Amino acid sequence: xxxxxxxxxxxxxxxxxxxxxxxxxxxxxxxxxxxxxxxxxxxxxxxxxxxxxxxxxxxxxxxxxxxxxxxxxxxxxxxxxxxxxxxxxxxxxxxxxxxxxxxxxxxxxxxxxxxxxxxxxxxxxxxxxxxxxxxxxxxxxxxxxxxxxxxxxxxxxxxxxxxxxxxxxxxxxxxxxxxxxxxxxxxxxxxxxxxxxxxxxxxxxxxxxxxxxxxxxxxxxxxxxxxxxxxxxxxxxxxxxxxxxxxxxxxxxxxxxx
Amino acid sequence: xxxxxxxxxxxxxxxxxxxxxxxxxxxxxxxxxxxxxxxxxxxxxxxxxxxxxxxxxxxxxxxxxxxxxxxxxxxxxxxxxxxxxxxxxxxxxxxxxxxxxxxxxxxxxxxxxxxxxxxxxxxxxxxxxxxxxxxxxxxxxxxxxxxxxxxxxxxxxxxxxxxxxxxxxxxxxxxxxxxxxxxxxxxxxxxxxxxxxxxxxxxxxxxxxxxxxxxxxxxxxxxxxxxxxxxxxxxxxxxxxxxxxxxxxxxxxxxxxxxxxxxx
Numbered sequence: 001x002x003x004x005x006x007x008x009x010x011x012x013x014x015x016x017x018x019x020x021x022x023x024x025x026x027x028x029x030x031x032x033x034x035x036x037x038x039x040x041x042x043x044x045x046x047x048x049x050x051x052x053x054x055x056x057x058x059x060x061x062x063x064x065x066x067x068x069x070x071x072x073x074x075x076x077x078x079x080x081x082x083x084x085x086x087x088x089x090x091x092x093x094x095x096x097x098x099x100x101x102x103x104x105x106x107x108x109x110x111x112x113x114x115x116x117x118x119x120x121x122x123x124x125x126x127x128x129x130x131x132x133x134x135x136x137x138x139x140x141x142x143x144x145x146x147x148x149x150x151x152x153x154x155x156x157x158x159x160x161x162x163x164x165x166x167x168x169x170x171x172x173x174x175x176x177x178x179x180x181x182x183x184x185x186x187x188x189x190x191x192x193x194x195x196x197x198x199x200x201x202x203x204x205x206x207x208x209x210x211x212x213x214x215x216x217x218x219x220x221x222x223x224x225x226x227x228x229x230x231x232x233x234x235x236x237x238x239x240x241x242x243x244x245x246x247x248x249x250x251x252x253x254x255x256x257x258x
Numbered sequence: 259x260x261x262x263x264x265x266x267x268x269x270x271x272x273x274x275x276x277x278x279x280x281x282x283x284x285x286x287x288x289x290x291x292x293x294x295x296x297x298x299x300x301x302x303x304x305x306x307x308x309x310x311x312x313x314x315x316x317x318x319x320x321x322x323x324x325x326x327x328x329x330x331x332x333x334x335x336x337x338x339x340x341x342x343x344x345x346x347x348x349x350x351x352x353x354x355x356x357x358x359x360x361x362x363x364x365x366x367x368x369x370x371x372x373x374x375x376x377x378x379x380x381x382x383x384x385x386x387x388x389x390x391x392x393x394x395x396x397x398x399x400x401x402x403x404x405x406x407x408x409x410x411x412x413x414x415x416x417x418x419x420x421x422x423x424x425x426x427x428x429x430x431x432x433x434x435x436x437x438x439x440x441x442x443x444x445x446x447x448x449x450x451x452x453x454x455x456x457x458x459x460x461x462x463x464x465x466x467x468x469x470x471x472x473x474x475x476x477x478x479x480x481x482x483x484x485x486x487x488x489x490x491x492x493x494x495x496x497x498x499x500x501x502x503x504x505x506x507x508x509x510x511x512x513x514x515x516x517x518x519x520x521x522x
Contacts, residue, residue: 006488007262026259033262174512181476181511193500219440222500225259229497232262238488241450241481243511252435252443252502 007236010035013086018096020047022197026224027231032060039082041067069096069124079131089135091235094125095147100162101203102257114161121165142185145234146173150193150250170246177244186243188234193250195222212255265497269294272346277356279306281454285483291318298342300327329356329382339389349393351494354383355405359420361462375419380426394442401443403490404431408450435503443502445493450509452481476511
């Protein structure tokens with residue numbers, strides 16, 4: 001058993017949303033290093049382009065696609081562009097998401113704010129799965145990986161909409177795993193704890209970090225590569241008998257913002 | 259970012275695997291050795307352990323050690339640890355894979371059977387982990403992986419001794435994880451039904467039962483031992499440095515029974 005066989009994704013094609021920065025970027029680089037061609041989707045085309053360029057500079061294959069995952073036409077376009085460039089889809093990483101950060105006081109958040117979080121996190125992942133599944137079925141190899149959140153199982157203040165949307169993703173993961181179970185498509189999720197990204201930096205203070213680490217057995221916050229490694233496990237053939245699973249990557253603890 | 263080789267290389271690591279003359283433990287031994295680790299193949303069946311170790315060395319070119327261990331005898335656990343240290347000088351990882359279960363109708367168990375299962379599935383893992391801790395704490399990214407079972411999560415009245423002991427094991431692992439600090443990581447692989455040859459037949463299954471069991475899984479088949487070993491390897495790798503206290507289900511998508519059964 002050689003390593004390059006265990007994690008070999010050469011000849012496979014991956015779609016990654018929110019791939020321009022942070023966890024998404026690390027996932028794109030990791031999948032490319034395992035041999036996959038990567039379609040890097042991002043709300044900001046320049047960010048996606050930058051990551052695609054980095055992949056190509058390493059000798060990998062990539063395209064950049066502008067993709068606002070709350071707009072249906074852009075999801076359809078994301079898959080169309082991928083198939084146009086690489087002929088198929090094997091791996092889908094639903095990484096684009098947001099709305100967390102503990103800013104959802106229930107007396108202040110609007111109905112639209114609540115619905116937006118579900119559209120951004122749940123709907124986008126469901127719709128892209130629906131769009132990619134026929135391509136995966138046709139090629140005989142498919143792995144869908146939803147990036148959810150530790151908040152999906154924690155009790156966190158001012159996070160009712162975001163946390164509920166991430167919990168919905170976990171359960172959708174298990175249900176889609178069953179729906180696609182008879183075929184060649186696996187569906188799994190990775191639930192990151194507080195991971196060092198620009199998104200986290202916008203709400204992180206030294207005091208909050210110290211509190212987070214007090215409840216984290218592995219005394220550091222997550223790095224984007226920690227999450228990308230778990231995504232690689234689910235994307236690769238070594239997890240062929242694993243589906244419907246949500247793997248929490250959180251240093252063994254909880255990191256709440258308050 | 260580390261390369262994939264850096265993330266999943268086990269060169270220079272020494273890993274003890276219990277119950278390793280069997281299908282899953284043996285697969286783990288072959289896998290870790292192929293990735294560079296010295297493995298210690300421990301099993302109640304000493305001959306089997308030595309045979310697996312010899313096969314591993316022949317296949318991978320990496321030295322492996324086979325040793326007879328009764329996981330319920332503390333003196334033998336001491337010997338396992340000491341022999342490992344004398345041979346390889348350190349312990350970087352431990353896979354507590356020993357387990358034992360039998361089909362018993364729920365009201366037909368007794369104290370002896372319940373205690374036997376607890377000693378083999380739970381206490382043995384605790385005792386060996388405790389002995390390895392001083393050495394694990396010295397090694398980078400040290401970790402312990404436990405073979406859990408889906409029967410420890412779902413109601414399993416057919417395997418009451420085994421399922422309750424495995425449930426206890428899961429809680430033990432979580433407790434170890436929260437106090438381990440950054441030094442040692444503890445995780446469980448939750449195993450669905452795996453084709454492990456004679457062990458399954460010995461637990462009371464016949465081929466027709468196994469066919470029906472396969473059908474119940476979302477993926478319509480039982481797992482292969484190596485698929486469990488892959489999960490153990492991931493959890494022990496450098497890619498999993500920030501993962502502790504989790505249960506990774508390797509179970510073919512779980513089992514499912516229609517709430518609208520067909521009439522035939």
